[in-house]
Amino acid sequence: MSLRFDGVQICAITAALPKTQLEIKSLAPLYGEIEVRRMIESTGVSSVRVAEKLRTSDLCVEAARHLLKNAGVSPSDIEAIVVVTQTPDDFMPGVAMSVHERLGLSRDCLTFDLNYGCPGFVYGLLQVAMLVRSGLKNVLLCAGDVTSKLIKQGDRHLQAVFGDGVGAALLGPGSEQIDFLFDTDGAGKPYLHTPLNYDLSPEKVATVGHLQMDGSQVMTFALSRVPSMVKKLLEQCGLKQTDIDLAFFHQANLLMLKYLKKLSGFTVSQWITDLAETGNTGSASIPLLISRLKTGPETRFNKVMLCGFGIGLSIGVAIASLKETQRISPIEVG
Amino acid sequence: MNKNLICAEIAKLLDLPLSAITDELPISEESGWDSIVTVSFVAFLITEFDCRMEIEELMATLTVGDLWGRIETKVGVMQ
Numbered sequence: 001m002s003l004r005f006d007g008v009q010i011c012a013i014t015a016a017l018p019k020t021q022l023e024i025k026s027l028a029p030l031y032g033e034i035e036v037r038r039m040i041e042s043t044g045v046s047s048v049r050v051a052e053k054l055r056t057s058d059l060c061v062e063a064a065r066h067l068l069k070n071a072g073v074s075p076s077d078i079e080a081i082v083v084v085t086q087t088p089d090d091f092m093p094g095v096a097m098s099v100h101e102r103l104g105l106s107r108d109c110l111t112f113d114l115n116y117g118c119p120g121f122v123y124g125l126l127q128v129a130m131l132v133r134s135g136l137k138n139v140l141l142c143a144g145d146v147t148s149k150l151i152k153q154g155d156r157h158l159q160a161v162f163g164d165g166v167g168a169a170l171l172g173p174g175s176e177q178i179d180f181l182f183d184t185d186g187a188g189k190p191y192l193h194t195p196l197n198y199d200l201s202p203e204k205v206a207t208v209g210h211l212q213m214d215g216s217q218v219m220t221f222a223l224s225r226v227p228s229m230v231k232k233l234l235e236q237c238g239l240k241q242t243d244i245d246l247a248f249f250h251q252a253n254l255l256m257l258k259y260l261k262k263l264s265g266f267t268v269s270q271w272i273t274d275l276a277e278t279g280n281t282g283s284a285s286i287p288l289l290i291s292r293l294k295t296g297p298e299t300r301f302n303k304v305m306l307c308g309f310g311i312g313l314s315i316g317v318a319i320a321s322l323k324e325t326q327r328i329s330p331i332e333v334g
Numbered sequence: 335m336n337k338n339l340i341c342a343e344i345a346k347l348l349d350l351p352l353s354a355i356t357d358e359l360p361i362s363e364e365s366g367w368d369s370i371v372t373v374s375f376v377a378f379l380i381t382e383f384d385c386r387m388e389i390e391e392l393m394a395t396l397t398v399g400d401l402w403g404r405i406e407t408k409v410g411v412m413q
Contacts, residue, residue, distance in 0.1 A: 042370045157369070216373045216389040223380045255374055259381040 001182045002236055005129040009174025010320060012071040014328035015144075015167045015288040016063035017278065018049045022148075024160050031156045039160040044254025048163030048279035051146035054334055055089045056166065057098040060142040063168035064103055066331040067140075071170055075103045079136040080110035082127050084120040084143035084283050086194070086311070087150060088113065091206070099142065110136075117145070117192070118250050119308030120283030121167060122316030126180050128171045141169045144284030150194055152210035161253055162211075163279030165330075167287025176321040181233040183225055188313030191217040219256050221313045227263040230307065233317050241265050244319070245300040246293075250308040251275035251285040283308065290322065291330050301325065337402070343378050344398065347371045357399030361392070385409045 024046055028036045040046055051059065060083055068075060081103075083096040094113030105111070110131070116123045121143045128139045144166030151158045195209035234241060247266045249257060251274065261271045274289055281288055286306050301322035309315040341355045348354075348366045361367045372392055379385040385408050395401050 038368075038370055042374060216369075216376060219373060219377060220380065220386065220389075223377060224386065255377060259377045262381055 001180075002233070003126065003180045004177060005133050005180075006177045007173055007175065008129045008132045008178050009172055009176050010125075010169055010178075010322060010325045011172050011174075012067055012170045012326040012328060013167065013287050013322075014063060014067045014070065014291045015165055015284060015330040016059045016066065016333050017165045017288070017330050018051045018054050018059070019332045019334035020050045020052050021047045021277075022050050023047045027156065027160065030154075035156070036160070039156065042253070042255050043161045043279075044257075044273070044275055045161050045163075045279040046276045048148070048161075049165055049281075050148045051164040052334070054146065054164075056083075056085050056087050056144065056146050057089050057095045057102070059144060059146070059164070059166035059333055060095060060099045060168070061102045062331055062333045063144075063166045064099060064140055064142060067168045067170055067328060070328045071326055073138055073170060075105055077138045078103070078105050078109055078140050079138055080128070080131050081105060081140040081142070082112060082114060082124055082131075084114045084116050084124040084141070085145055086115060086117045086120075086282070087145040087147060096142075116283060116311065118252065118280075118282050118285070118310030119312070119314050119316040121286040122180065122306055122308045122318050123182075124283070125169070125171075125178065125306070125318060125320075126182075126316070128169075129178050132171050132173055137172050139171045141171065143167050143287065145282045147211060147282055150208070150211040155210070157215060158211060158213060161280050163281050165278060165281040165284040165288055167284040167291070169287055174324065176324070178318055178320040179233060179237050181229055181236065181317045183229055183315040185221065185225075185313045188217065188221055190214075191221075191313060192311050218252075218310060218313065222252070222256060222309045222315070223259055223263060225315055226260055226307060226309055226317075227265075229315050229317050230264045230305065233305075233319060237319055239303065239319070244270055244303050244305050247271055247305045247307070248286050248289050250280075250310065251278075251289060252280050252310065282310075288330060291327055293327065339382065340405070343375070347374050355398060357397060357402070359398045361395050361397060361401060379405070383409055
């Protein structure tokens, strides 16, 4: 599925991270020094942020406040808020409701969640772009998770790579366009999922299971499908690979990113990797990557590629301009 | 497909000298071939040779010599 939205501007982007850090090497007493060293080498993750008592809504609220304050936009001007998450505070209602209340958004503000993981920022952008094209002027997007709460104690591969965080973006009307391309393989659902047990017999209550991931299946899917999606979207936009100034890919892990860069044909100067201190933050990873990027005046943001992949299994790729986008350094929470 | 290139990658992943990568080398924990090596090797095959090998298939492979046979059935005889 490919879609184009003209007249949509990504006005500002930032992120919120929990203050608490988990050094991966501190897991050595549990898993052994050699195993931990090898995990750090292959994932490229030295530490992750852990939400502890913070909930997704806490991070969304702080990210949104930080964003609006720096962008000079009043909460009363927000006409819609979309929260993308797979770790809601409650099964219902959605996180967006809590954010709506705590930010003091207006009764007119359209408020809802999207259930999406790693490709979620691109899916959120699609939803928000549709709202902007429908006539809204200030639309807020929050995307992220507190995945650490879903990881089973002792699951070293997940514990060593997933971190918590939320990204936030403000979109409105403008002169830019965003092109999207999506790919879904619903048969890949078991490879990355968190089960929900609906057993509501008198003795039991509904329970949420732990995050389960078959990393090799997700990786094979991404390496097999993402490069062709990148090429297809470039062709659809009439662009060459060299027309892309920067590629912001979901920061899954270093191994996968190394191979995706090679297969997708991006050069070192186009490719951004930044997961050593934050890990894989799911749908927050793309806005986190953008907001943490330190650049010189020569860095161009005329055409950037955003690419998320994972849960579903699915992929979302977008080409947008960030040249007028205010990139705001992340805020720490906790 | 270049057999030397694959041997070099296996040696790198297992942290062994190239000379240690023989047909008899077991693909098992005893030679250091764990889940990280498995995932890394599958990614290497896709990226370098457009060769897709299922994890289960790789895990069912007993030795490096056995591995050559499986790869050759997918992509042809190696040089």
